[in-house]
Amino acid sequence: DVKVTQSSRYLVKRTGEKVFLECVQDMDHENMFWYRQDPGLGLRLIYFSYDVKMKEKGDIPEGYSVSREKKERFSLILESASTNQTSMYLCASSLYTWVGAHNEQFFGPGTRLTVL
Amino acid sequence: SQELEQSPQSLIVQEGKNLTINCTSSKTLYGLYWYKQKYGEGLIFLMMLQKGGEEKSHEKITAKLDEKKQQSSLHITASQPSHAGIYLCGADKASGNTGKLIFGQGTTLQVKP
Numbered sequence: 001d002v003k004v005t006q007s008s009r010y011l012v013k014r015t016g017e018k019v020f021l022e023c024v025q026d027m028d029h030e031n032m033f034w035y036r037q038d039p040g041l042g043l044r045l046i047y048f049s050y051d052v053k054m055k056e057k058g059d060i061p062e063g064y065s066v067s068r069e070k071k072e073r074f075s076l077i078l079e080s081a082s083t084n085q086t087s088m089y090l091c092a093s094s095l096y097t098w099v100g101a102h103n104e105q106f107f108g109p110g111t112r113l114t115v116l
Numbered sequence: 117s118q119e120l121e122q123s124p125q126s127l128i129v130q131e132g133k134n135l136t137i138n139c140t141s142s143k144t145l146y147g148l149y150w151y152k153q154k155y156g157e158g159l160i161f162l163m164m165l166q167k168g169g170e171e172k173s174h175e176k177i178t179a180k181l182d183e184k185k186q187q188s189s190l191h192i193t194a195s196q197p198s199h200a201g202i203y204l205c206g207a208d209k210a211s212g213n214t215g216k217l218i219f220g221q222g223t224t225l226q227v228k229p
Contacts, residue, residue, distance in 0.1 A: 004158075031215045042221040043204070050215070058216075090158055094215050103208055103215045104149050107158035 003027070004108040006091050012114045019078040021111050023091030032074035033092040033105060034058075034066065043090070049074055081115045088112050120205055122220035129195050130228050137190045137223045139205035147208040148188045149217065150179050154201045162190075192225075200227045 007022035045058030092105040151159040165181035206217040
């Protein structure tokens with residue numbers, strides 16, 4: 001079974017702090033994703049990585065950066081946390097395939113971040 | 117841009133009742149994924165549909181993709197409290213082959229004992 005783990009289930013930070021969210025997958029997947037989930041807004045893609053050191057902006061990248069130095073690890077960085085970044089953060093991974101093939105993403109348990 | 121609309125947004129059913137959740141797209145769906153999420157947790161992959169008219173079942177959950185590949189339904193038979201949660205549909209982004217998915221807003225299901 002694919003296992004995706006996230007470094008923290010709950011995190012409380014102060015405005016202006018630099019925040020690191022870590023995600024690790026154990027299935028040698030090429031693709032990794034960071035989403036945030038907010039009530040009424042659904043899942044929104046922040047950043048996507050399709051290979052080591054490769055990244056692509058998602059729909060809401062502002063205020064975030066990412067790092068992928070190793071295939072199994074994808075980090076989300078909040079450079080200067082703000083209260084509007086209080087949210088549930090979900091990491092996912094998938095195999096590299098093509099449109100219409102099996103692109104199911106496997107998700108971690110999520111990190112609920114509160115910025116005070 | 118491609119969007120997925122789910123209906124209903126929320127649902128409360130009595131234990132033992134059947135229910136259906138719908139997921140509709142304005143564009144052809146090349147891959148349709150159903151996920152379940154328990155409150156405060158990650159998404160669990162349920163099943164994936166690719167072909168028009170395809171139907172898959174797992175335990176008491178059946179998912180279908182219509183012939184035109186623009187609508188999918190998720191049907192739960194004889195619902196149980198363990199079925200409660202948020203159900204999301206996801207679909208391959210029509211352009212490119214990067215593995216990105218778009219997601220519906222989710223349907224919150226409560227099952228009353």
